[in-house]
Amino acid sequence: MGDLYKRLASLCEERGISGYKMCKDIGIQPSIMTDLKMGRRSSVKAETADKMANYFGVSVGYLLGTTDEKEKPLVNGDEELTEYLEILKTRPEMRMLFSLTKNATKEDVEKAVRIVEAALGK
Structure with missing residues (x-):
């Protein structure tokens, strides 16, 4: 189980939803979450990561574990x-x-x- 799955699972738990619901809401295959959980994959396509991050309102960097900052940075501080x-x-x-x-x-x-x-x- 990789960092991506752990962060996604944590975000789902914070929202009180399942990984299945998140996948359905953003239009991706629920098997992606299963594959991440089982270690059959450790990453997702950039477009998928972007959809996931947008869904939870976090940065892609946070989702992928490259930063611990959840908030998306502001464009030009605006x-x-x-x-x-x-x-x-x-x-x-x-x-x-x-x-x-x-x-x-x-x-x-x-x-x-x-x-x-x-x-x-x-």
Whole structure:
């Protein structure tokens, strides 16, 4: 049983959930947890580690045992920016919106905001 499994099991216990539930919630095969527990594997793909870390709100480094710091570091020390980047990373529709507007001018963005606000009734 490796460090990754121990940390995952501990995080699941803290949340009061099973490893099976965590796997189902993030869309990975539950056999991954079994393989980690039985020592048939000691690591997971980077994408899987990222999903696991995001699920628990911890850094990948913590999950993999390279640091004991659970908290994800802030981007440029800015909590709001870190949260926005996390949303961009995890929501495909937000990524699409960002990719469409990344080269927009300030005026373009302000116009788009007014349109979105009107559509949402704000």
